[in-house]
Amino acid sequence: MKKLPFPCPICGWKKDYPLEELFEGAVLICPFCKLTLTLHGHMWENVQKEIQKLKDEN
Numbered sequence: 001m002k003k004l005p006f007p008c009p010i011c012g013w014k015k016d017y018p019l020e021e022l023f024e025g026a027v028l029i030c031p032f033c034k035l036t037l038t039l040h041g042h043m044w045e046n047v048q049k050e051i052q053k054l055k056d057e058n
Helices: 041-057
Strands: 003-007 014-018 027-029 036-038
Touching: 003 041
Parallel strands: none
Antiparallel strands: 003 014, 027 036
């Protein structure tokens, strides 16, 4: 299962999320500072680009 590291925009803590959990509207919670993010807009576009890079590597 492929994972993508996702940094918290507040504290910088990185958590590896399985690609299946990363979709538009997904709710991500930082395990360190407990910030809750909803994956959408430009943040979702950036995640899609990173997912595509991972897929292109294989």
